[in-house]
Amino acid sequence: xxxxxxxxxxxxxxxxxxxxxxxxxxxxxxxxxxxxxxxxxxxxxxxxxxxxxxxxxxxxxxxxxxxxxxxxxxxxxxxxxxxxxxxxxxxxxxxxxxxxxxxxxxxxxxxxxxxxxxxxxxxxx
Numbered sequence: 001x002x003x004x005x006x007x008x009x010x011x012x013x014x015x016x017x018x019x020x021x022x023x024x025x026x027x028x029x030x031x032x033x034x035x036x037x038x039x040x041x042x043x044x045x046x047x048x049x050x051x052x053x054x055x056x057x058x059x060x061x062x063x064x065x066x067x068x069x070x071x072x073x074x075x076x077x078x079x080x081x082x083x084x085x086x087x088x089x090x091x092x093x094x095x096x097x098x099x100x101x102x103x104x105x106x107x108x109x110x111x112x113x114x115x116x117x118x119x120x121x122x123x124x125x
Contacts, residue, residue: 033113033114033115036113037110037113037114037115037117040104040110041115044105047104047105048105050097051097051098051101051102051105054094054095054097054098055094055095055098057094058090058098061087061090061091062087062091065083065084065087
């Protein structure tokens with residue numbers, strides 16, 4: 001378990017460091033994000049659907065897990081360790097995908113990437 005937590009912590013550190021570098025590059029003015037901004041503008045509806053499905057999927061995982069334990073009336077520690085870890089990881093992944101998509105579809109996320117023109121074009125769609 002400690003080894004798994006170390007790997008997850010290292011992966012989180014890599015994501016934070018890579019994200020900070022990616023967000024700092026547009027501020028420096030050295031990166032042209034025209035292609036990325038165009039992709040976000042054209043795929044806005046798809047990204048919104050994916051965000052919604054990620055949040056709904058996370059909710060169904062937790063609700064199904066809770067309903068299983070409520071309907072049984074008892075909680076076995078062995079069963080919790082076998083099924084609970086996988087479901088918790090699935091919930092965290094889906095919820096994390098939803099949060100990331102929510103950030104990149106918000107005006108603050110697009111401004112951080114350098115796609116302010118995408119925000120203005122949404123009112124015309």
